[in-house]
Amino acid sequence: MNSNPRIAVFGGGSWATAIVKMLTENIENVGWYMRNTNAINHIKKHGHNPNYLSSAELKTNKLDLSNDINNIVDNYDVLIFVIPSAFLKKELEKLTASLTDKIIFSAIKGIVPETGLIIGEHFHDIYNIPFENIGVITGPCHAEEVAMERLSYLTLACQDQEKAKMLSKFIAGDYIKTKISDDIIGTEYAAMLKNIYAIAAGIAHGLGYGDNFQSVLMSNAIREMKRFIKKVHKMKRNINNSAYLGDLLVTGYSTFSRNRMFGNMIGKGYTVKSAQMEMSMVAEGYYATKSAFEIKEKNGAKTPIIDAVFNVLYNKKEAKDQFEKLTHKLN
Secondary structure (H helix, E strand, O other): OOOOOOEEEEOOOHHHHHHHHHHHOOOOOEEEEOOOHHHHHHHHHHOOOOOOOOOOOOOHHHEEEEOOHHHHHHHOOEEEEOOOHHHHHHHHOOOOOOOOOOEEEEOOOOEEOOOOEEHHHHHHHHHOOOHHHEEEEEOOOOHHHHHOOOOEEEEEEEOOHHHHHHHHHHHOEOOEEEEEEOOHHHHHHHHHHHHHHHHHHHHHHHHOOOHHHHHHHHHHHHHHHHHHHHHHOOOOOOOOOHHHHHHHHHHHHOOOOHHHHHHHHHHOOOOHHHHHHHOOOOOHHHHHHHHHHHHHHHHOOOOHHHHHHHHHHOOOOOHHHHHHHHHOOOO
């Protein structure tokens, strides 16, 4: 493995911008693919992303910006994907360049709707990337706090620990601490599930439930997460570690959480469509809810919180009624 690989980021949103910022603190050249040519031109001229984390100053002299996905894939060794899961398949359909000799890391917190797979499984099954060349970047961490250079923690998971350590070296810095894990499947499912639980927390807040209920909801959510992940990928893991519990808590409670914001709007009476239209960012948990519900139906995990959120978002049941029923299932 090259000790100084060429690294590229794919995506134009908050997390992509934050990861680019982290990488350019440590390396001299970072590839950056985004579709929006206006944003590319703005970044080159003004040194910040006009649409996301606009306060973050970007070192443009270290950036190779392009809206040609094949050009970036061809010229870089480690590819970090931060494209929302709902749009990943469409973006990857543009590929003519090969991914077979690349190291793939995902910072996407969701499931590919068309295949029902988490991102690592999607790259493995559809593009034949071996699992030892696939990794995950997860929290607990909000892109907004990275932009403000507040102390943040990231977990990098990969079957090949050396690859996780390699990327960790290029991301870590004065305000970023990193941890390595070998639980690529578990951490990726946890990153997907915590968005659903954040929607639940938002719905509860929108309905008027207080902090006491929120604490019970989050306590039950981490146990539900443990049951779900154990069904899909059984291995020894401490669910109380930061990659699981920590990421759940920051997403469930933070004012920066787009999934909590989305849930809060639903709890206040917005329809799904109106809430999506009002938000400028994608709430990954909306898409994840349907996929998670289908997965748990196949595996038989007990998931009353996921069930309640699914009924509200997809079966158009009243949030007030679903959460009243949920209160009798929590402990």
